[in-house]
Amino acid sequence: MEYNQVTPEVVAALQQIVGEKYVWTERDKRIPYGQDEGTGQPCLPDVVVLPATTEELAAVVRLANDVVIPLIPRGTGTGLEGGAVADSRGGIMVSTERMDRILEINEDAMYMTVEAGVITAVIQEEARKRGLLYAGDPCSGDCCCIGGNGATNAGGNRAVKYGTTRDQIYAIEVVTPTGKIAHLGKRLHKMTAGYPLEKIVIGSEGTLGIITKLTLRLVPLPPxxxxxxxxxxxxxxxxxxxxxxxxxxxxxxxxxxxxxxxxxxxxxxxxxxxxxxxxxxxxxxxxxxxxxxxxxxxxxxxxxxxxxxxxxxxxxxxxxxxxxxxxxxTEASAAECPVAAMEDFVVPPDKLEDLLQSLKAIGAQTGVVFRGVSHAGDGNIHLDVLRRGFADEADEKAKITAFEDQACAAVYEMGGAISGEHGIGQSRKALFAKYTDPVALELMKALKKAWDPKCILNPGKLF
Ligand SMILES: Cc1cc2nc3c(=O)[nH]c(=O)nc-3n(C[C@H](O)[C@H](O)[C@H](O)COP(=O)(O)OP(=O)(O)OC[C@H]3O[C@@H](n4cnc5c(N)ncnc54)[C@H](O)[C@@H]3O)c2cc1C
Missing domain, CATH: 3.30.70.2190 (Alpha-Beta Plaits)
Known part of the structure; x- marks a missing residue:
């Protein structure tokens, strides 16, 4: 796909939509948006836009779709796989940080409706004050936002009992890649009325739509x-x-x-x-x-x-x-030695011991040293690969590539997946393509094309 550049005319049109104050082209303002918390290379978007409402955000998307410019959705940038970072094509970054209102809390029916930019810990605290629990609990909860959690289907420590973010969401409001506003899912306990599109958008890493509002399930706070x-x-x-x-x-x-x-x-x-x-x-x-x-x-x-x-x-x-x-x-392993790569493998929980053995053997064979912790109840293991024992950068790259390839092969063989909760983003594309059912991959690409014919929404992520 050929993309166009962000021109002064495009910047002026963005300013028309959200106001001059919320369109940032200055380099110093764009720098914090040029990377996430992963180990990938920084890359600045051409412009950062901060809409305040769904309507403003939809107008930004329509503009990007009309002029064919990449659009990168961003929550708070705590992702680890470069999903919320521009690639070399640059583009318009849309941040949801101003969309941070809690719209409704219903204590009797136990749900909360929020905008995408609300910080996860704020949601947890508002629920807790009312004797309720929002069960989504990524370790980054103090600084990530709920839209980002939805887009990555974030997991965390409590997923073993309560499931991942997808399991906490009844319904979402989404701006589609062509700028339409869709309401997906309902506050129902059952529904067999067409495809569960909300479940597909959740976890799609900003490639199928921009989540603007979420209706979240709450449960009684365990005493x-x-x-x-x-x-x-x-x-x-x-x-x-x-x-x-x-x-x-x-x-x-x-x-x-x-x-x-x-x-x-x-x-x-x-x-x-x-x-x-x-x-x-x-x-x-x-x-x-x-x-x-x-x-x-x-x-x-x-x-x-x-x-x-x-x-x-x-x-x-x-x-x-x-x-x-x-x-x-995370801090302790980074203090021990700089981290070269992070892994997020998931296997059926009964295969975790086999996986750990395999990873140790592959590490020893490829000359890669790692530290690992596991959300063991859901078969998810996080590795920090240490920047240790490599002769130079080329040696590091070759050894880590060999390690990741063999590790992913072992994971796939055990019926697992290369990411349990962090996603694919930019960093894992090649491994995702290699270690995913080929027909499933074909269907995912067809879905992307049908939803986003000009491929403007988060191009270069997943595929
Ligand atoms: C210390 C630390 C601990 C972590 N612990 C966990 C953990 O326990 N479990 C876990 O799952 N993850 C964890 N993460 C990873 C990360 O925090 C999660 O992936 C989180 O959900 C990202 O939220 P964010 O708001 O920062 O999203 P961002 O990093 O801004 O974006 C992540 C992805 O979502 C897309 N996106 C963001 N907002 C929207 C939106 N409104 N609509 C559509 N797409 C959007 C972006 O384009 C990108 O692809 C951790 C990260 C760190 C640094």
Missing amino acids: CTANLLAVFPAPAKALSLVTALPKAGITPTCLEFMDYDVIAVVQDWLKEKQPCPEGGAYMIIQLDGKNEDTLDEDCVTADELCRSLGAVEVFMADADKVWKARKAF
Whole structure:
């Protein structure tokens, strides 16, 4: 597809739509929009536009579609795969940051309608104040926004019990790539009336539409919560809990795995002694209960189960302490060594142990060192590949490429996918093309073409 450049006439037309104050062409203002939180190369959009309403945003999209200029939707830019970053073709970046109003909270029917730019933690807090829970919980919740969560189908620690962002959304308002305003999904508990288009837009990384409003499902806030820290002598024993716990009738809210390599790095970073033997592993188990009695019962069952699987210790953990250790992973591994690449593999939970073994073998064979933590309950593992042991940049690139290719092959072979929650963006396109069912890929491309004939919406992402 041939695209046109952003001309002074286009800038003037954008100013007409959203007002001069909200169209930024100055380089210093565009720089923060030139990258996300991933390891990809920065690239500036030609102009950043900040609409305040769906109508303004739709007018911007119609303009971009008429003049055939790439349009890059952006939430708060915490993505990790370059999805909210322009590519070398530049274009118009549309930020939803001014669309940050909570429109309705209905405590009785338990839903909330918000604009796309509302920060996720604000939604969680507004629900909490009313005794309700918004269950979406990406670790970046303090700084990402709900539109970005919808576009990436963000997961997080609680996905094992409550599902990903897609499961928290009843309905969305979307601006299509040709600038129409569509209302997809309804606040219903069942519906068999055509294709569930909202479910396709959610997770489409800004390639099929720009989400402007979302109606979110809320649930009662669980009255009691407990955090157990089970210490195992070896990763395999810890990971056997992933299938054993649900089989024992317990659905944890969170089930997080850390192996000794990560625990040691976190220990150094936090300067707090961790109770893990060398070569061992942690499983953090968070349980919710309707009351103290049922919660105690579940804690006893989980404790006994962990010990029967070989746990050397099971602590009733201090929530702040144990989650501080888990959440310190990113900073701790970056402090240990600069991170060259991040991985986000997902396999059926019962295959997690096999995957971990394979990844270790592939790492050793390709000369790649990584640190990994896992949302174990949903089979999702995050790796930080360390910039260590490479002779030079070419060596680093070759080894990481070999590692990623073999790792993705192993993941695919196990019935998994190359991304559990971070998405494909720009960084994972080649691997996505290689390790996706070819017919599924063909259908996805056909869908994109039907929705966005001029391919103006987030081109160069996914495909
Ligand atoms: C420290 C850290 C922890 C993280 N933890 C998690 C985690 O636990 N789980 C998880 O899933 N992710 C996690 N992430 C990744 C990231 O925070 C999520 O992907 C988040 O959903 C992105 O939201 P955002 O508002 O920053 O979106 P952006 O980064 O701005 O955009 C992400 C993608 O969505 C598109 N997009 C943004 N807004 C819209 C919209 N309104 N309509 C259509 N498309 C849009 C963009 O074009 C881009 O493709 C983490 C990131 C960091 C840095």
